[in-house]
Amino acid sequence: MKRFTQGHVNSSSAAYDEAVVKRPTLQDVAVAAGVSPATASYALRGQRGADATVERVRQAAERLGYDADPIARALATGSTGTVGVLCGSTRDLWQQRLAVDLSRALMARGRHAVVADADGDPSRERALLEKLREQRPDGLLVAPLDPGAEHWYDVAERFPVVCVGERLPRAPSAGAVVFDNDAGMAQVFDHLATLGHRRVAVVLPARPSTPDRPAEHLVRRHAARVGVEVELLRPPPASADVTALRDHLAASLTGPAVGVTAVFCLSDSLAFAVLRAAAVRGLAVPGDLSVVGFEDLDVADLVGPGLTTISWGTDGVVDAAVGQLLTSIEGETTPVRSTIAPRLVVRGSTGPRSG
Amino acid sequence: MKRFTQGHVNSSSAAYDEAVVKRPTLQDVAVAAGVSPATASYALRGQRGADATVERVRQAAERLGYDADPIARALATGSTGTVGVLCGSTRDLWQQRLAVDLSRALMARGRHAVVADADGDPSRERALLEKLREQRPDGLLVAPLDPGAEHWYDVAERFPVVCVGERLPRAPSAGAVVFDNDAGMAQVFDHLATLGHRRVAVVLPARPSTPDRPAEHLVRRHAARVGVEVELLRPPPASADVTALRDHLAASLTGPAVGVTAVFCLSDSLAFAVLRAAAVRGLAVPGDLSVVGFEDLDVADLVGPGLTTISWGTDGVVDAAVGQLLTSIEGETTPVRSTIAPRLVVRGSTGPRSG
DNA sequence: TTGAAAGCGCTACCAG
DNA sequence: CTGGTAGCGCTTTCAA
Numbered sequence: 001m002k003r004f005t006q007g008h009v010n011s012s013s014a015a016y017d018e019a020v021v022k023r024p025t026l027q028d029v030a031v032a033a034g035v036s037p038a039t040a041s042y043a044l045r046g047q048r049g050a051d052a053t054v055e056r057v058r059q060a061a062e063r064l065g066y067d068a069d070p071i072a073r074a075l076a077t078g079s080t081g082t083v084g085v086l087c088g089s090t091r092d093l094w095q096q097r098l099a100v101d102l103s104r105a106l107m108a109r110g111r112h113a114v115v116a117d118a119d120g121d122p123s124r125e126r127a128l129l130e131k132l133r134e135q136r137p138d139g140l141l142v143a144p145l146d147p148g149a150e151h152w153y154d155v156a157e158r159f160p161v162v163c164v165g166e167r168l169p170r171a172p173s174a175g176a177v178v179f180d181n182d183a184g185m186a187q188v189f190d191h192l193a194t195l196g197h198r199r200v201a202v203v204l205p206a207r208p209s210t211p212d213r214p215a216e217h218l219v220r221r222h223a224a225r226v227g228v229e230v231e232l233l234r235p236p237p238a239s240a241d242v243t244a245l246r247d248h249l250a251a252s253l254t255g256p257a258v259g260v261t262a263v264f265c266l267s268d269s270l271a272f273a274v275l276r277a278a279a280v281r282g283l284a285v286p287g288d289l290s291v292v293g294f295e296d297l298d299v300a301d302l303v304g305p306g307l308t309t310i311s312w313g314t315d316g317v318v319d320a321a322v323g324q325l326l327t328s329i330e331g332e333t334t335p336v337r338s339t340i341a342p343r344l345v346v347r348g349s350t351g352p353r354s355g
Numbered sequence: 356m357k358r359f360t361q362g363h364v365n366s367s368s369a370a371y372d373e374a375v376v377k378r379p380t381l382q383d384v385a386v387a388a389g390v391s392p393a394t395a396s397y398a399l400r401g402q403r404g405a406d407a408t409v410e411r412v413r414q415a416a417e418r419l420g421y422d423a424d425p426i427a428r429a430l431a432t433g434s435t436g437t438v439g440v441l442c443g444s445t446r447d448l449w450q451q452r453l454a455v456d457l458s459r460a461l462m463a464r465g466r467h468a469v470v471a472d473a474d475g476d477p478s479r480e481r482a483l484l485e486k487l488r489e490q491r492p493d494g495l496l497v498a499p500l501d502p503g504a505e506h507w508y509d510v511a512e513r514f515p516v517v518c519v520g521e522r523l524p525r526a527p528s529a530g531a532v533v534f535d536n537d538a539g540m541a542q543v544f545d546h547l548a549t550l551g552h553r554r555v556a557v558v559l560p561a562r563p564s565t566p567d568r569p570a571e572h573l574v575r576r577h578a579a580r581v582g583v584e585v586e587l588l589r590p591p592p593a594s595a596d597v598t599a600l601r602d603h604l605a606a607s608l609t610g611p612a613v614g615v616t617a618v619f620c621l622s623d624s625l626a627f628a629v630l631r632a633a634a635v636r637g638l639a640v641p642g643d644l645s646v647v648g649f650e651d652l653d654v655a656d657l658v659g660p661g662l663t664t665i666s667w668g669t670d671g672v673v674d675a676a677v678g679q680l681l682t683s684i685e686g687e688t689t690p691v692r693s694t695i696a697p698r699l700v701v702r703g704s705t706g707p708r709s710g
Numbered sequence: 711t712t713g714a715a716a717g718c719g720c721t722a723c724c725a726g
Numbered sequence: 727c728t729g730g731t732a733g734c735g736c737t738t739t740c741a742a
Contacts, residue, residue: 025719036729041721050727067489071429072719075734080426090455093654099455100445104472107483112469112490115458128462134422135467242653275657298597299448302630302658380735391713396737405711427735430718 024064033060044068074136083325084132085113088145089120092269094295095143098164101314102141105322111138120237122146122208129155139329141321144168146208160328164321167337175324177317177338181215184310184342185222188292191308191344192262193226196351197290201257202230203249203265203274206237215266231257235270242273249277261352262290268297268309275303290349306348312340379419388415399423429491438680439487440470443480443500447624449650450498453519456669457496460677466493475592477501477563484510494680499523501563515683519676522692530679532672532693536570539665539697540577543647546663546699547617548581551706552645556612557585558604558620558629561592570621586612590628597628604632616707617645623652626662645704661703667695 030040033056043049043057061067074080083106090096103113116132118125125145132140139160144152147166155161156171163176192200202219204212216232223230233256235248257263265271271293275285283289286306293300296311320338327336385395388411398404398412415421429435438461445451458468471487473480480500487495494515499507502521510516511526519532547555557574559567571587578585588611590603612618620626626648630640638644641661648655651666675693682691 026721027719037720038722038729038731039727042728045721048727053727069719070490071426071435072734073721074426075430075736076719076721078734087455090459096451096455099458100442100451100470100472103454103470104445104474107471107486112471114467114469115455116462116467117455117459119459131462135425272654272657299627299654299658302627303654304657381737382735392736393713393715393738394711397712400737403711408711424735427718428737430720431735431737433718 023069024066026066026068028064029057029061029066032064033057079138080136081111082135082137083111083113084135084137084140085115086125086128086132086140086142086144087115087117088125088143090117091120092267093297093299094268097297097314098143098317101318102322105318109322109326111326113141118145120145122149125149126151133159139325141325142168160325162321162325162328164317173335175328175335175337177320177324177340179312179340180342181218184294184312185218187342187344188264188294188310189222189226189228191346191349192264192290192292193228195262195290195349197228197262198352199229199231199260200262200264201233201252201260203233203235203263203270205266205270206235208237219264231260233257235273242276245270245273246276246280249273250280253277253281253283260289262292262349264292264294266294268293268295268300268307271307271309272303275307286349290352292349296345300345301347304347306350308347308349309345310342311345312342316340378424379421381421381423383419384412384416384421387419388412434493435491436466437490437492438466438468439490439492439495440468441480441483441487441495441497441499442470442472443498444475445472446475447622448652448654449623452652452669453498453672456673457677460673464677464681466681468496473500475500477504480504481506488514494684496676496680497523515680517676517680517683519672528690530683530690530692532675532679532695534667534695535697536573539649539667540573541580542697542699543619543649543665544577544581544583546701546704547619547645547647548583550617550645550704552583552617553707554584554586554615555617555619556588556607556615558588558590558618558625560621560625561590563592574619586615588612590625597631600625600628601631601635604628605635608632608636608638615644617647617704619647619649621649623648623650623655623662623664626664627658630658630662641704645707647704651700655700656702659702661705663702663704664700665697666700667697671695 026037026040030037033040035053035057039049039053040057043054044061070081085099085102087095087099090099099115103115106113114135116128118128122145129151137159140155141162141164143164144166147168148170150170152168152171156174161171161174163174165179167176167178168174204215219230233252235245263274265274271291274291278285278289285291285304291307293307293309296309300307300309317340324336324338381392381395385392388395390408390412394404394408395412398409399416425436440454440457442450442454445454454470458470461468469490471483473483477500484506492514495510496517498519499521502523503525505525507523507526511529516526516529518529520534522531522533523529559570574585588607590600618629620629626646629646633640633644640646640659646662648662648664651664655662655664672695679691679693
């Protein structure tokens with residue numbers, strides 16, 4: 001068994017344990033190649049050196065199975081290659097997907113992500129932000145629970161930050177990837193109005209502090225434009241629990257939202273909850289109730305049936321976010337905004353009380 | 356704007372830019388507290404020192420807003436606090452969930468995860484493993500694409516490794532969290548047989564190299580036990596694409612699997628594909644076809660309808676995996692095995708050609 | 711109980 | 727084109 005040691009040499013009788021081989025260092029490579037550490041360092045990074053020397057160093061490194069210690073490199077250069085990803089809640093399938101996709105994209109670009117999940121709790125969001133900062137990331141990608149919070153300002157002043165799905169009003173220096181909600185809602189309301197729906201419920205995600213005024217405003221404007229009556233539903237943040245949320249919505253369906261023929265949800269996870277609520281109430285979807293989601297998860301074609309959604313092209317979001325962040329890390333200072341365009345995916349929604 | 360610098364002091368005219376404040380170091384704290392760096396270091400970690408001294412150092416640190424640089428600490432101690440998580444494919448919703456849950460659990464335990472996703476490609480699995488190793492993680496958590504691959508041996512010899520969902524036959528020193536497939540399949544076949552199904556198709560996940568003999572064997576044994584005839588379906592690895600997989604299975608439904616009344620899928624993602632295939636063929640689920648999944652995703656209650664599943668308690672998996680890994684990192688050398696027990700979740704599956 | 715000093719492995723300056 | 731060397735910020739030994 002050949003095992004490289006890490007850490008202090010004094011840990012156990014390492015030097016005398018033939019099973020333990022010290023991991024080769026740049027020093028070792030330099031000696032093996034008959035050059036100085038400096039030369040070896042430059043050579044391996046292709047920064048300078050005569051071709052012959054570079055080749056010799058490369059061979060030596062290869063032979064020893066050397067590769068640079070990223071920790072030591074990070075300490076020397078001050079850049080860790082790490083990007084912090086902070087999610088509001090990976091219970092939300094869209095964010096879950098976002099988190100893994102961002103990880104993958106970052107790794108493909110030679111960096112690595114450290115994902116933190118606030119799990120719906122704003123105070124945890126704050127704490128995790130602190131933890132991520134301590135890791136000295138090169139930048140931060142956030143899908144905030146509470147975009148209006150004060151702490152984003154400090155963070156954005158110290159690290160390149162790109163925010164996904166929102167703007168950070170308190171942190172003008174942060175980049176952002178936002179959805180063209182205006183266009184998306186236009187499509188949804190046009191669709192519903194065309195089908196003949198006159199009264200629709202709109203389910204807004206709960207916000208820990210700042211209620212989502214802009215979204216609310218857009219909803220009202222578009223509803224008015226196409227002449228449909230809206231009933232705003234705001235399930236409390238507490239109902240992150242699946243059944244609690246379902247029951248809350250089921251109650252709404254017999255209360256404030258009684259008689260609506262369509263429900264427009266501002267996230268797919270909310271749409272799922274509405275589908276569950278409809279099942280509880282014995283309402284057929286899309287027969288009795290048309291349900292529209294505002295994302296487009298892979299499973300959207302299976303649930304329901306007939307969940308119509310807005311697709312925002314996740315790939316575009318990931319590319320834009322990672323792209324922005326990396327240029328920002330590489331020195332660009334002016335914050336950028338990318339906007340993602342919507343595309344309506346109709347899956348068998350119908351007009352009111354038809355089949 | 357007050358921005359801490361990272362990296363070499365010589366980068367730009369840092370010293371003369373009043374907007375830039377150098378992040379406080381242990382040295383600074385030591386000076387402020389009137390002690391040596393060594394004393395400060397010990398004091399902050401509560402390792403030694405007179406109470407008064409410790410308190411003084413604490414105050415100084417607090418006042419300066421100091422917190423230790425994890426990079427420097429990692430270099431000095433040889434332990435990075437990082438755990439590599441390598442997933443076979445986060446396209447699979449179960450693994451996607453696993454990845455984020457592991458990240459969360461690790462962070463809660465004071466470490467952080469770097470997740471890599473092989474995305475269904477065994478050669479990428481190998482490459483990513485290499486990348487993760489270079490990060491000098493304290494340990495590795497893997498959900499392998501190809502458990503039989505050679506490279507697991509080397510890795511397991513050099514790092515604490517815990518494998519979830521499988522054993523690594525080539526790496527006896529690795530820990531494992533496995534599912535009690537025997538019990539799970541017993542439940543599934545009992546269930547189907549009780550409902551009166553006589554002929555069921557079983558969809559096995561494609562393996563890049565080693566075909567999953569043990570699973571196949573279990574299937575045959577349990578099928579024989581309850582007297583049902585099985586038709587094994589192995590969609591090719593190439594059909595990772597959603598529609599390709601669906602079409603492949605739809606073809607099977609009119610080919611080898613014609614006339615089956617139930618389909619048992621060894622993962623929920625496969626079950627989803629079967630549901631799509633059934634839709635293509637115009638088969639009602641669970642009326643014409645009962646579908647059983649071998650995981651229990653959160654959305655399982657919505658798809659279908661009536662997807663019966665085996666629940667493996669994700670929390671248990673995560674706890675076991677992280678627990679094993681951390682004790683292994685902390686010095687325990689003997690590999691552990693945890694086994695997760697199954698629980699059948701029946702959602703409206705029916706007997707053959709009934710309603 | 712405290713401190714001086716030697717690393718950890720690499721990068722980058724500056725001189726040769 | 728190359729090499730000495732001074733850090734990066736922390737931990738840990740060993741002596742006081």
